[in-house]
Amino acid sequence: MKTLYFITSNKGKLTEAQERFASVGIDVVQKDIGYPELQAATLEEVAQFGVDHVRQQVNHPFILEDAGIFIDALHGFPGVYSSYVYHTLGLQGILRLLQGVPTAKRGATFRSVFAYTEPHAQPRLFIGECQGTVSLGEQGTQGFGYDPVFIPQGDTRTFAQMGTKEKNQFSHRGRSLEKLLDFFKKQ
Ligand code: ITT
Numbered sequence: 001m002k003t004l005y006f007i008t009s010n011k012g013k014l015t016e017a018q019e020r021f022a023s024v025g026i027d028v029v030q031k032d033i034g035y036p037e038l039q040a041a042t043l044e045e046v047a048q049f050g051v052d053h054v055r056q057q058v059n060h061p062f063i064l065e066d067a068g069i070f071i072d073a074l075h076g077f078p079g080v081y082s083s084y085v086y087h088t089l090g091l092q093g094i095l096r097l098l099q100g101v102p103t104a105k106r107g108a109t110f111r112s113v114f115a116y117t118e119p120h121a122q123p124r125l126f127i128g129e130c131q132g133t134v135s136l137g138e139q140g141t142q143g144f145g146y147d148p149v150f151i152p153q154g155d156t157r158t159f160a161q162m163g164t165k166e167k168n169q170f171s172h173r174g175r176s177l178e179k180l181l182d183f184f185k186k187q
Contacts, residue, residue: 005031007054007064012144013173017063019164020177026184033057035064043068043080043113044125051115051123061118063180067172069146071134072107073098082146091138091149098134106133110150112172114180124183128175143167 002025006017009032018028038049046066054064068082074097078085085094098106110130117123131153138148140160147159152170159167168174 003027003029005029005058005060005062007031007033007035007050007058007062009034010144012147013065013067015164016168016171016173017177020168020174020181024181024184031058031062037066037083040080043111044127046080047113047115047125048123051117055117055119059119061116063114063116065112065114065173065176067110067112069150070109070111071098072109073101073105086145091146094134094146094149095137103133103136106135108132108134108150110146110172112176114176116180116183126176126179126183128172128177128179130170130172130175 004021004026006014006028008014008030014028014030021028033054035050035053038046040046040049043066047064050064050066054062068079070076070079071094078094089097108131110132112128114126115123116126132151135149135151135158139158140148142163143160149158151158154170159171168177
């Protein structure tokens with residue numbers, strides 16, 4: 001396989017997938033055809049629903065991904081609502097919700113669920129997680145979404161203070177992409 005279609009509206013995700021797959025000679029190509037995001041309890045359900053919708057229009061193999069940040073002090077919020085919350089409350093709104101919460105209690109987990117499917121086949125899911133903390137303020141200008149407020153475990157910088165390659169080395173998406181790549185290698 002030389003070309004892999006990624007159904008996404010998000011250029012940041014696309015760049016990260018392209019960076020990871022370029023080294024193995026796979027060209028990741030964006031298809032921004034959109035699909036409804038089911039209001040479900042899990043990222044897995046959202047991804048599965050997305051596949052069922054997209055495969056009615058696309059008859060070649062493709063990937064799509066649902067991701068979200070789960071903040072401990074907010075009982076997992078925004079989780080599956082991460083996209084909606086990013087566009088409404090925004091990062092400043094999230095930081096306000098965590099006002100007064102000390103660093104030791106600002107734990108959060110980023111999750112990424114990739115779905116890969118071929119026409120008429122059952123989709124396969126590849127899951128990656130990254131633990132860390134929500135910073136006290138926004139830091140950094142790289143990346144996208146919640147990157148300026150997420151500090152991965154083992155580092156003192158936010159994802160927005162790292163380049164794509166470095167973020168991929170231990171991010172939720174880097175990990176799910178790694179599993180997807182392993183799957184391709186075994187095919
Ligand atoms: P799709 O078209 O691929 O669905 P999206 O931006 O709607 O793109 P998601 O629903 O998967 O993507 O993402 C939920 C939210 O979480 C959204 O606001 C993203 O910007 C944010 N997000 C996802 N992955 C992220 C990452 O690696 N770093 C920072 N924010 C991220």
